[in-house]
Amino acid sequence: MSNKIHVSTKVNGDAVEFLCDPRETLLDVLRDRLNLTGAKEGCGTGDCGACSVTVDGRLICSCLMLGAEAEGKEIGTIEGVAEGGELHPLQRKFIEHAALQCGVCTPGILVAAKNLLEKNPDPTEEQVRYWLAGNLCRCTGYDKIIRAVLDAAEEMRGAA
């Protein structure tokens, strides 16, 4: 099988080109071809959210999209969340609230939470819980994650 597809896309604002097999998912491409290993594969079937990224600003599971579909799109991953050496408020609040243990779910949750706060800077706890319902965490029991997101939202509103 050598019908590799040439794809031009943007990842975290940078123009990127890659060759991929048509069966490769965007998650495979990010991790194995672009060395962006922040997005994790928890399940590979859209159930856990560990592979969450944005495509043209829309939150998706990168395990449920082909690399070939990225042509002409703008991809956002966890690697683009911090600004240079400066952690994003969500990242700082996750550390402050101890909202992670093993960390496998964390990149996906941060990408998902950032996407929520861009659409809705002042979500209720219920809205945060529903928004993140597709992000499974087997360690924290979720509550610290929710507190961290709400606290970060409050700080970001104050700064704006």
Place this chain on the structure above:
Amino acid sequence: MKYHTPASFADAAAIAASASGVTRFLAGGTDVLVQMRSDIVMPDDLIDIKHIDGVKDITQNADGSWTLGVAVAGAEMSEHPTLGKDWPGLVEATDLIGSTQVQGRATLVGNLCNGSPAADSVPAQVAAGVTMTVTGPNGDRVAAVEDLPAGPGRLNLEKGEVISAVHIPARGDNAGDAYLRFIPRTEMDIAVVGCGISLRLDGDTITEARVSLGAVAPTVLLVEDCAKAIIGTTLDDAALDALAKAAEAACNPIDDKRGTIEFRTDVAGVLARRAAKIAYARAKGE
């Protein structure tokens, strides 16, 4: 696997018609990629229809009806400023499918074409009277959603046929729709029973109704007897009893760990009552 990106539905249909192996169309991919990953299906030809003009458009036509592109995602329907005002039941049913991430990609047409009798948006589509344009090697035809499922995982589509547009009727005055499902938890689960209802009123009296049940038979059902039970009534207790009875009578469910035959049958009646009340209140503008 060959990955195709045709620029028209006629081209997409031609690729599928001449393909000799397993063919799949790709829109949101939330079922196709899972099947590929789980080694259930590995297509020889995968036809991505998202390079075709208009597949992401939500358009309200001059007569009030709606045309949706086949790659419009659930999140795009939910965020639309007016679609959900016309058809709240249909938009809410679609929004029930999967997580935020799945909503970013999953489509109405994919939900239909996956062929699950438990697909949440399908009873709502049937109740709303949604039709689909089907493009095939010999041109276009229009099919009602209730005529497309043939059984679990199977559709009444010929080789080379692809759904190319979604048509939602004009809502019109004094009308409302609703969809309810039962699941054992609050989010992200597969319907044990689903019920979609759309109706229109003249004053307090129901003049038109469509009632659809999901997950109680091999395909989503359009239940005429349920509609008859409430047309001409003001949805009083007698009408609700007749509606529930007709819903129960239409059930031919499976028995599994998610729900017994008895349970699914009973819940179908309960959901029909509740969905009818919501649709009625919406039709009254309440």
